[in-house]
Structures are given as structure tokens and as C-alpha cells.
Amino acid sequence: MPNDIEVATTLDKFKDILAERYDTLSNRLKQVADFISEEPMVVAFETMSVISVKAGVPISTLSRFANTFGFDGFSKMQVLFSDQYFHKPRDYKERIKRAKSEGISQIESIQDIFENLGESNIKAMEDLLVGIPSSKLEDAIALLSSANTIYVQGVRRAYPVASYLWYMLLKGDSSTVLVDGAGGMRSPMLKQIKKEDVLFITTFKPHAQESIAAIERAREVGAKIVAITDSQMSEHGRQADICFEIIENDVMEFRSLTSAMFIAQTLAVGLML
Amino acid sequence: MPNDIEVATTLDKFKDILAERYDTLSNRLKQVADFISEEPMVVAFETMSVISVKAGVPISTLSRFANTFGFDGFSKMQVLFSDQYFHKPRDYKERIKRAKSEGISQIESIQDIFENLGESNIKAMEDLLVGIPSSKLEDAIALLSSANTIYVQGVRRAYPVASYLWYMLLKGDSSTVLVDGAGGMRSPMLKQIKKEDVLFITTFKPHAQESIAAIERAREVGAKIVAITDSQMSEHGRQADICFEIIENDVMEFRSLTSAMFIAQTLAVGLML
DNA sequence: ATCTAAATGAAATTTTTTTTCTATTTTAAT
DNA sequence: ATTAAAATAGAAAAAAAATTTCATTTAGAT
Numbered sequence: 378m379p380n381d382i383e384v385a386t387t388l389d390k391f392k393d394i395l396a397e398r399y400d401t402l403s404n405r406l407k408q409v410a411d412f413i414s415e416e417p418m419v420v421a422f423e424t425m426s427v428i429s430v431k432a433g434v435p436i437s438t439l440s441r442f443a444n445t446f447g448f449d450g451f452s453k454m455q456v457l458f459s460d461q462y463f464h465k466p467r468d469y470k471e472r473i474k475r476a477k478s479e480g481i482s483q484i485e486s487i488q489d490i491f492e493n494l495g496e497s498n499i500k501a502m503e504d505l506l507v508g509i510p511s512s513k514l515e516d517a518i519a520l521l522s523s524a525n526t527i528y529v530q531g532v533r534r535a536y537p538v539a540s541y542l543w544y545m546l547l548k549g550d551s552s553t554v555l556v557d558g559a560g561g562m563r564s565p566m567l568k569q570i571k572k573e574d575v576l577f578i579t580t581f582k583p584h585a586q587e588s589i590a591a592i593e594r595a596r597e598v599g600a601k602i603v604a605i606t607d608s609q610m611s612e613h614g615r616q617a618d619i620c621f622e623i624i625e626n627d628v629m630e631f632r633s634l635t636s637a638m639f640i641a642q643t644l645a646v647g648l649m650l
Numbered sequence: 651m652p653n654d655i656e657v658a659t660t661l662d663k664f665k666d667i668l669a670e671r672y673d674t675l676s677n678r679l680k681q682v683a684d685f686i687s688e689e690p691m692v693v694a695f696e697t698m699s700v701i702s703v704k705a706g707v708p709i710s711t712l713s714r715f716a717n718t719f720g721f722d723g724f725s726k727m728q729v730l731f732s733d734q735y736f737h738k739p740r741d742y743k744e745r746i747k748r749a750k751s752e753g754i755s756q757i758e759s760i761q762d763i764f765e766n767l768g769e770s771n772i773k774a775m776e777d778l779l780v781g782i783p784s785s786k787l788e789d790a791i792a793l794l795s796s797a798n799t800i801y802v803q804g805v806r807r808a809y810p811v812a813s814y815l816w817y818m819l820l821k822g823d824s825s826t827v828l829v830d831g832a833g834g835m836r837s838p839m840l841k842q843i844k845k846e847d848v849l850f851i852t853t854f855k856p857h858a859q860e861s862i863a864a865i866e867r868a869r870e871v872g873a874k875i876v877a878i879t880d881s882q883m884s885e886h887g888r889q890a891d892i893c894f895e896i897i898e899n900d901v902m903e904f905r906s907l908t909s910a911m912f913i914a915q916t917l918a919v920g921l922m923l
Numbered sequence: 924a925t926c927t928a929a930a931t932g933a934a935a936t937t938t939t940t941t942t943t944c945t946a947t948t949t950t951a952a953t
Numbered sequence: 954a955t956t957a958a959a960a961t962a963g964a965a966a967a968a969a970a971a972t973t974t975c976a977t978t979t980a981g982a983t
Contacts, residue, residue, distance in 0.1 A: 403960060404960085404961095406960090422732065422736070424940060424941090426939085426941090434962095435962050435963070436941075436942090436962095436963095437941095437944095437961080437962065437963075437964095438960095438962080439941095440941075440942060440943080441960090441961085450941075450942070451941075451942085452940095452941070452942095463695075487784055487787050487788055487791065487920050487923075488784035488787070490916055490920055491782070491784065491920075492779060494912060494915055494916050495776075495778065495779045498775055498912055499775055499776065502768055502772055502908075503772065504690065504691060505768065506764070506765060506768045507734060507735050508661075508734065509764070510662055511759065511760055511761035511764065513662070514760045514761070514764060515760055518760060533817065534814075537810035537811070537814040537911070538810070540810045541807075541810040541907060544806065544809070544810070545904055559832055608687065615669055615670070622665070622687065624687065624688050624689075624690075631818055631915060631918060631922075633911075633912075633915060634911055635771070635908040635911055635912060638810070638907055638908055638911060639768060639771055639906075639908060642904060642907075643760070643763055643764045645904060646763050646767065647760045650760075650763075676929080676930060676931085677930085677931095678932095679930090697969085697970060697971085698970070698971060698972095699969090699970070699971090707931095707932095708932050708933075709932090709933095709970090709972090710931080710972080711931075711932080712971095713971075713973080714931085717972095723971070723972065724971070724972080725971070725972095
């Protein structure tokens with residue numbers, strides 16, 4: 378094999394090279410090239426045998442194809458494709474540690490944090506996009522629509538989500554109450570909740586006493602519960618009639634709320650329809 | 651193996667079953683369960699050996715885990731995860747792009763809203779990632795570090811961002827005050843602000859009277875101002891010493907806050923370094 | 924404290940996937 | 954039409970991955 382070939386290191390570059398050399402390829406290799414540009418996702422995630430069937434070529438042709446473009450095996454080429462589909466939050470702790478030990482200023486670290494939080498937030502939202510069945514959204518909206526009054530609660534780090542949802546629901550015509558602790562009136566407020574009402578609660582581990590109390594109160598009176606939480610496995614997550622489980626990486630104890638906000642937003646908009 | 655186990659056929663059902671049986675699992679199996687709900691994408695696309703390393707368990711535990719839930723091998727379980735990403739999946743970018751190019755994107759189903767909002771939020775964050783120079787972040791952090799007390803304010807739809815930042819700053823060692831209107835005490839609280847303090851304000855058009863008043867008060871006493879806003883061009887945006895301008899598309903009047911939360915998060919984490 | 928049952932991790936086995944090799948076919952030039 | 958070079962498909966070999974087995978450890982019960 379000639380060793381003067383430029384081997385692509387990114388998918389973009391590979392596509393350029395592919396376009397460039399396309400006309401010089403043999404029939405079978407053209408067929409592979411076509412398939413690759415039509416079904417990059419299949420190339421990214423399936424095994425060679427599956428790809429070979431879908432592309433209508435023998436497996437060995439796939440190997441030859443990759444070798445033709447200078448890759449050391451089909452698998453090496455495949456990495457370019459699968460990388461494309463992963464928003465990988467780099468391990469910023471590692472990077473900062475390294476940056477510091479190498480005497481690089483903190484200044485660069487801020488940029489690192491920014492990028493990594495950004496990547497993490499984006500990944501978390503992408504996970505949600507594929508991970509939440511629309512039936513669950515529909516069910517939640519149906520439940521919320523049917524409510525006489527929606528009681529919204531979230532304490533500590535969940536509070537911003539609760540206040541956001543509350544604000545948005547107020548713009549609609551739902552009867553909505555934000556169960557905040559102002560004036561020490563949380564408990565009296567929760568006393569108001571009735572069977573026909575719905576409790577919308579956001580709570581993360583470790584769950585606050587206030588959250589547990591609210592869920593118990595709602596169950597007592599037979600009110601339905603919609604929850605946003607970080608673990609369906611938690612005892613309280615299971616009490617909810619509908620539970621949106623979100624996975625945010627907390628970075629240095631600082632939990633992202635972007636995904637939770639996203640769900641809240643979706644539900645609020647959905648309720649307006 | 652007992653044959654009276656209900657084997658999940660969808661990821662959603664599996665998650666339910668998992669939540670149900672979670673408490674009865676052994677330590678190691680709990681560890682796998684946790685990993686699975688935190689990194690579904692890794693489970694979907696990586697090999698067992700990679701997963702075992704990331705989850706910190708031996709490979710055989712993964713097999714055992716799958717068998718415990720009635721699957722005929724880990725791979726069978728894995729299919730639930732990868733199917734999720736394949737069939738629901740990733741063509742949401744495509745779909746939205748197509749919908750847009752084919753004229754007005756008609757919002758018809760909750761799934762459309764969900765994807766639409768998700769795509770917008772992701773786009774907005776990607777824009778931020780490239781649009782904000784790290785020098786601005788550095789400056790903001792330097793300013794906030796130097797503050798005697800940080801006064802955080804945000805009213806109406808900006809309130810969740812303010813409360814989020816406030817909560818996170820409280821975890822650090824900054825002296826921080828959330829200027830909320832509780833008890834009608836906003837104005838007296840703002841009276842407290844001194845030259846050595848910093849006002850961190852989040853405000854969107856149309857700017858609330860409270861925001862304008864806060865900015866004016868801060869300028870009067872010579873306190874520095876850091877702002878998150880949607881338009882630097884606004885009269886008040888220009889008053890800020892450092893101003894993060896974010897562009898969120900509001901969908902049906904419902905403004906996203908994900909980008910603003912992202913900036914708040916970055917600043918809070920940055921302050922801890 | 925002793926025993927039993929369950930849980931665990933390493934190693935062996937089996938299966939699947941990938942790569943390499945080789946015989947055959949196709950293509951193009953004479 | 955003949956021949957040489959390139960292309961191709963299938964099979965065998967090699968590598969990687971998944972699953973099972975089994976000895977050891979741990980946890981719980983008596």
C-alpha cells in the first residue's frame with residue numbers, strides 16, 4: 378500500500394478527500410462511498426457485517442475501502458463517524474489539573490470550564506431529546522390540563538426551575554400556585570391542595586425534607602404528581618404519576634439546570650396549545 | 651434462571667422495572683443501574699469492556715445485571731438502548747431543517763415543540779460558545795471576586811436566573827444578596843449597595859422598572875455592574891461594566907433561559923477557582 | 924462464632940467481528 | 954482474442970468481544 382496518502386483525521390476532511398478521489402474509485406468502492414454519504418449513521422454505529430448487507434457489498438470490500446483511504450482497518454475509519462455523533466464533554470477536571478501542573482494560567486481554565494459546561498449542557502439536552510418518549514410529555518400535559526390548580530414546588534437548587542415554570546404557567550390561564558416558603562407559609566399552602574389538583578415538583582438528590590413532605594401531602598389527598606428529578610430510582614421519584622428523569626452532570630457540586638428548564642419550557646408551551 | 655420475570659421490550663418499560671426493583675439489587679448491581687441511568691448513550695454504543703471500565707465494575711457483572719432482568723445476555727438489553735437512539739432518533743435536526751426550508755414550521759404535536767425547543771436551545775448555547783470571548787468571562791470573574799458584596803437581581807422572567815446564581819454563589823464564600831421583592835423590601839435593600847459592591851443583574855426587554863432602578867442606584871454609588879441581557883444596544887445594557895448579550899429565540903413568547911443559566915453557571919464555577 | 928447462601932471477580936469458553944489471504948472474475952490494452 | 958493488471962468475493966485466520974463457569978469473598982442467619 379502506498380504510504381504517501383493523507384489520512385483524514387476528521388469527518389469533514391474525510392468527506393473532502395472522498396469527493397476528490399471519487400471519480401478514480403472502482404465500481405464497488407464507489408458503491409461504498411455512496412452508501413457512506415447516504416447513511417453515515419449506519420456506518421457510525423453498525424458492525425461491518427450489517428453495513429455490508431445494507432450497502433450490498435461483501436465485507437472485505439469495506440476493509441479494502443478503508444485501506445484505500447489510508448486507514449489501518451475499517452474500524453479506524455468508523456471512529457471518525459461515531460465521534461461525530463457524540464458530544465463529548467471532555468473531562469475538564471483533568472484538563473484543569475494538567476493546566477495547573479504545567480504552570481498554565483487559570484485564565485485558560487475559565488475558557489475550559491465554559492466549553493465543558495457548554496458541551497455537557499448540550500449533551501444533556503440531546504440525551505433528553507432522544508430519551509423522553511412523547512407519550513410521557515402528552516400524559517404530563519393531559520394531567521396538568523385537567524388540574525383544578527397546579528401547585529409548583531422546588532426548593533434549594535430546584536427553586537429556579539419551579540419559579541420559571543410558575544411564571545410561564547401564569548401567562549396561560551392555568552390556576553397556579555408557587556409553593557415557596559415565603560413567610561413560613563409553605564405548610565399552610567400545601568394544606569390547600571385537593572384531590573383535583575396537581576403537584577408539580579422538581580427535586581434532586583439529596584431530597585429536601587420540604588419536597589418529601591409535599592409529595593406525601595399530595596398523595597394523602599389523592600392529588601396527582603408530576604416530577605422532574607434526577608433519579609427515577611429514588612423512593613420519591615416512584616411516587617410520582619409522571620416522572621421526568623434528567624441526567625445532569627454536576628460539576629464541582631454545581632448542578633446544571635438547563636435540561637430541567639427545557640422540560641419545564643416544553644410543558645408550559647404544550648399547555649398553551 | 652427463573653422464568654417468571656417480565657422482560658422489558660422498551661426502554662421506558664425497562665426503566666420502570668428498574669426503578670421498581672432497584673432497592674432489591676445488590677451493591678454492584680445498583681452501581682450498574684446508576685450508571686445506566688446516568689449514561690444511557692454509553693450503554694447504547696460502547697462495548698461491554700468499555701462500559702465496565704466506565705462504570706467501574708467487572709464485565710461479568712454487566713452480564714449478570716442483564717440476566718437479572720431477564721435478558722438473554724447483555725447485548726439483548728443493549729438493543730433497547732441503541733434502538734432508542736436509532737429509531738426515535740437523531741434525524742430531529744434533519745426534520746427541523748426540512749420543516750423550516752419547506753415554509754412555516756407548523757407546530758402540530760408536542761413532540762414537534764419538544765424537538766423545536768431543544769434544537770433552539772442547543773443552537774443558542776453553541777452560539778454562545780463561539781460568541782463569548784474568554785476575556786469577558788475573566789473580566790467578569792475578576793470584578794465579582796473583587797466585590798465586597800454581590801447584589802443579584804432579576805425580576806419576572808429573569809428571576810429564575812438570579813435565584814440560580816444567588817444559590818450557587820452562596821455555596822462559595824462570596825457575600826451575596828438576592829434582591830427579591832419579598833416584603834416590599836427591594837428599595838431598602840438596594841439602598842445598602844456601596845461603591846465596593848457589584849450588582850449582578852439579569853434583564854430582558856421590555857426592561858422592568860425595577861431593573862432600571864437597580865442599575866441607576868448602582869451607578870449613583872459607583873458600584874460596578876455585570877449584566878446578562880438580550881440586547882447590548884439597550885440604554886441600560888450600555889450602563890453595565892460587563893454585559894453578556896444572549897440571543898434566545900422565544901417560541902410563542904416563552905423565552906428560553908438555558909443560555910442565561912449557562913452563563914450564570916460558568917461564572918459561579920469560575921468564581922470558585 | 925459457624926454455617927449457608929448470595930455476591931463477586933478472574934479466567935476460560937464461546938461467539939462475533941474484523942482482517943488477511945487467495946482464487947476467480949472483470950477490465951482494458953494490445 | 955490474448956494477456957496483464959486490477960478488482961472482487963469468499964473463505965480462513967486473527968482479533969476482539971461477549972458469555973459462562975468457578976473459586977473466592979462477603980453478608981446474613983442461626
